[in-house]
Amino acid sequence: YKIAVLPGDGIGKEVIEEALKVLDSVSEKYGIEFDIKKYLFGGCAIDEYGTPYPKETEEACLESDAILLGAVGGPKWDDLDGDKRPEAGLLALRKSLDVYANLRPAILFSSLKSASPLKDELLKDGLDVLVVRELTGGIYFGERGTEKIDYGYKAYDTEAYTTKEIERIAHIAFKAARNRKKKVTSVDKANILDSSRLWRKVVNEVSKEYPDVELNHQYIDNCSMQLIKDPSQFDVILTSNLFGDILSDEASQLTGSIGMLPSASLRGDKVGLYEPVHGSAPDIAGTKKANPLATILSVAMMLEYSFDRLDAANDIRKAVNELLEDGYRTPDLGSGIILNTEEMGDMVVKYLK
Amino acid sequence: YKIAVLPGDGIGKEVIEEALKVLDSVSEKYGIEFDIKKYLFGGCAIDEYGTPYPKETEEACLESDAILLGAVGGPKWDDLDGDKRPEAGLLALRKSLDVYANLRPAILFSSLKSASPLKDELLKDGLDVLVVRELTGGIYFGERGTEKIDYGYKAYDTEAYTTKEIERIAHIAFKAARNRKKKVTSVDKANILDSSRLWRKVVNEVSKEYPDVELNHQYIDNCSMQLIKDPSQFDVILTSNLFGDILSDEASQLTGSIGMLPSASLRGDKVGLYEPVHGSAPDIAGTKKANPLATILSVAMMLEYSFDRLDAANDIRKAVNELLEDGYRTPDLGSGIILNTEEMGDMVVKYLK
Ligand SMILES: CC(C)[C@H](C(=O)O)[C@@H](O)C(=O)O
Numbered sequence: 074y075k076i077a078v079l080p081g082d083g084i085g086k087e088v089i090e091e092a093l094k095v096l097d098s099v100s101e102k103y104g105i106e107f108d109i110k111k112y113l114f115g116g117c118a119i120d121e122y123g124t125p126y127p128k129e130t131e132e133a134c135l136e137s138d139a140i141l142l143g144a145v146g147g148p149k150w151d152d153l154d155g156d157k158r159p160e161a162g163l164l165a166l167r168k169s170l171d172v173y174a175n176l177r178p179a180i181l182f183s184s185l186k187s188a189s190p191l192k193d194e195l196l197k198d199g200l201d202v203l204v205v206r207e208l209t210g211g212i213y214f215g216e217r218g219t220e221k222i223d224y225g226y227k228a229y230d231t232e233a234y235t236t237k238e239i240e241r242i243a244h245i246a247f248k249a250a251r252n253r254k255k256k257v258t259s260v261d262k263a264n265i266l267d268s269s270r271l272w273r274k275v276v277n278e279v280s281k282e283y284p285d286v287e288l289n290h291q292y293i294d295n296c297s298m299q300l301i302k303d304p305s306q307f308d309v310i311l312t313s314n315l316f317g318d319i320l321s322d323e324a325s326q327l328t329g330s331i332g333m334l335p336s337a338s339l340r341g342d343k344v345g346l347y348e349p350v351h352g353s354a355p356d357i358a359g360t361k362k363a364n365p366l367a368t369i370l371s372v373a374m375m376l377e378y379s380f381d382r383l384d385a386a387n388d389i390r391k392a393v394n395e396l397l398e399d400g401y402r403t404p405d406l407g408s409g410i411i412l413n414t415e416e417m418g419d420m421v422v423k424y425l426k
Numbered sequence: 427y428k429i430a431v432l433p434g435d436g437i438g439k440e441v442i443e444e445a446l447k448v449l450d451s452v453s454e455k456y457g458i459e460f461d462i463k464k465y466l467f468g469g470c471a472i473d474e475y476g477t478p479y480p481k482e483t484e485e486a487c488l489e490s491d492a493i494l495l496g497a498v499g500g501p502k503w504d505d506l507d508g509d510k511r512p513e514a515g516l517l518a519l520r521k522s523l524d525v526y527a528n529l530r531p532a533i534l535f536s537s538l539k540s541a542s543p544l545k546d547e548l549l550k551d552g553l554d555v556l557v558v559r560e561l562t563g564g565i566y567f568g569e570r571g572t573e574k575i576d577y578g579y580k581a582y583d584t585e586a587y588t589t590k591e592i593e594r595i596a597h598i599a600f601k602a603a604r605n606r607k608k609k610v611t612s613v614d615k616a617n618i619l620d621s622s623r624l625w626r627k628v629v630n631e632v633s634k635e636y637p638d639v640e641l642n643h644q645y646i647d648n649c650s651m652q653l654i655k656d657p658s659q660f661d662v663i664l665t666s667n668l669f670g671d672i673l674s675d676e677a678s679q680l681t682g683s684i685g686m687l688p689s690a691s692l693r694g695d696k697v698g699l700y701e702p703v704h705g706s707a708p709d710i711a712g713t714k715k716a717n718p719l720a721t722i723l724s725v726a727m728m729l730e731y732s733f734d735r736l737d738a739a740n741d742i743r744k745a746v747n748e749l750l751e752d753g754y755r756t757p758d759l760g761s762g763i764i765l766n767t768e769e770m771g772d773m774v775v776k777y778l779k
């Protein structure tokens with residue numbers, strides 16, 4: 074299996090090192106061979122080549138079975154123009170790979186319950202929400218511009234969706250729900266937006282092919298409340314690129330451990346892009362405080378979705394769960410036996426063995 | 427003072443009755459004369475005239491010093507076309523009055539702390555956030571459409587802002603912050619959107635006129651996390667129409683008492699539109715369970731902003747606080763001495779005397 078690794082910036086580089094250790098260990102234990110190469114991406118690529126997503130990196134990604142990404146961005150590149158920033162590279166990467174389906178599981182680890190900002194009684198039934206976010210359409214990629222007008226400027230962005238774009242992401246969500254609690258909540262703003270009304274109509278159509286999955290609809294403003302009020306009502310949340318950006322961050326914060334949350338971006342075949350939900354955290358880069366578990370759990374998603382090795386994936390998940398039960402923590406997870414980034418990576422490898 | 431009252435639909439009608447009782451009582455106590463007339467608006471106006479915002483209602487609103495609105499919408503009108511729905515009336519009302527500044531205070535009442543979904547340690551410093559939401563621009567009013575394409579449809583909406591629109595709402599936010607904790611958090615998605623980059627630039631410019639007010643910027647995804655992680659970091663949140671819709675609902679849910687939260691929509695002079703943050707709640711309409719306090723507190727905002735009667739406004743707020751301290755509750759507020767809608771209205775009047 075060919076894996077392109079993009080460490081990126083800030084703590085991205087640090088957590089990727091630990092994830093690669095774990096991949097090594099899996100390779101040994103299960104006798105799976107990985108062909109792993111690193112490429113520049115994000116701010117460090119801007120420094121070297123003047124662009125966040127250099128041709129060489131793109132070619133390598135397009136030829137790989139899976140891409141493992143750390144995180145990009147930092148204050149150093151914040152003042153660049155929109156199309157020259159690390160974030161522009163991220164958008165170009167997603168688009169060039171056509172990974173339209175971003176899966177972001179927000180799970181409450183029972184040993185980390187106390188890290189959640191929510192009252193215990195709201196967490197009785199745990200918290201296990203899968204946000205399925207459309208990733209290559211919507212306002213992230215629509216027509217945009219800034220025009221000089223009589224007084225100052227007018228700037229605009231376009232939220233646009235086609236039937237086909239909505240259909241394919243809806244299928245991903247309904248299929249995911251089949252392997253879970255069989256419930257999809259589709260989130261839109263259909264009382265205002267034309268694009269949301271099309272979204273709702275198409276999702277209703279697609280749902281007819283999944284009579285075993287329950288479907289309900291929520292407006293984005295209401296969903297942002299319901300997530301806090303009664304998070305256990307959710308199984309799969311299906312939504313647009315922009316709303317998914319907001320809701321997945323909110324949902325992950327509810328678990329209290331955003332440093333634990335992985336993501337996968339898929340396109341219907343086996344190829345996938347895997348990355349932690351957290352960002353490049355420039356404030357703690359270099360301090361060895363970064364939590365590598367989100368990236369390590371992203372490797373588990375890679376093994377499951379791109380390499381069909383649910384056994385190895387679950388092995389990693391089990392190792393992580395066990396070491397948490399045994400009290401090992403990175404600083405972001407609260408009190409316990411505190412480990413630094415490297416020590417946590419080593420600990421996962423140890424529990425895997 | 428001329429007040430146009432639009433009870434609307436569902437519990438809107440019920441909570442407005444109680445607010446009018448309180449207004450009556452204020453009129454008597456302070457010797458202020460109000461000229462109050464009711465008009466059809468929302469679903470009930472659709473039933474009667476085929477349009478949610480009839481000419482007669484519009485004329486009355488444009489001639490009034492203040493407009494008091496209950497809530498609109500309900501399942502009966504959910505299947506109508508976008509431009510014929512109760513929500514279209516709400517947008518037309520806001521636009522015709524040009525009330526571009528929506529103020530939504532999210533306050534934790536100390537006697538209702540246990541109703542918040544957040545852990546107590548996060549609420550040590552209370553919670554008192556004012557969301558200043560741009561209300562007459564952005565994607566709510568941008569160009570939109572649905573086109574037939576080769577396969578299915580393409581639907582789009584446009585998020586657009588001009589320098590002038592951003593300037594005027596920014597001034598409202600900075601002025602509000604001056605009377606509070608002197609901190610503005612401007613929320614956008616400037617790493618992706620052109621409209622957000624203009625937003626950020628203009629807000630930075632305007633902030634120079636308020637050197638006594640601290641300004642910071644957050645991305646919408648991060649803000650939706652920060653609100654849960656550390657709500658006491660916020661004083662005034664300044665944001666666009668769509669992001670404000672989402673964040674104000676999230677913030678109000680954090681207080682645990684959305685049935686308590688008022689709002690004011692202003693345009694820089696004395697005219698204002700006042701309404702509770704909660705909706706028409708068709709599920710409890712007619713059961714006498716609706717909490718009228720949000721509407722009653724909206725009357726307090728009206729007295730403060732439109733009629734310059736901070737004394738009377740604070741009198742209402744004090745009455746509400748006292749009766750909560752004494753244990754009176756509507757069912758949404760948890761356990762205590764449970765009152766129905768009418769009884770709660772009467773109780774406020776009693777405490778006012
Ligand atoms: C960094 C940013 C462009 C990105 C996004 O908005 O998609 C991030 O917030 C995410 O959720 O992956």
Ligand SMILES: CC(C)[C@H](C(=O)O)[C@@H](O)C(=O)O
Nearest residue numbers: 264265294499513516517671
């Ligand atoms: C009913 C709806 C159109 C409205 C909005 O989105 O503005 C509501 O959610 C609000 O916040 O006042």
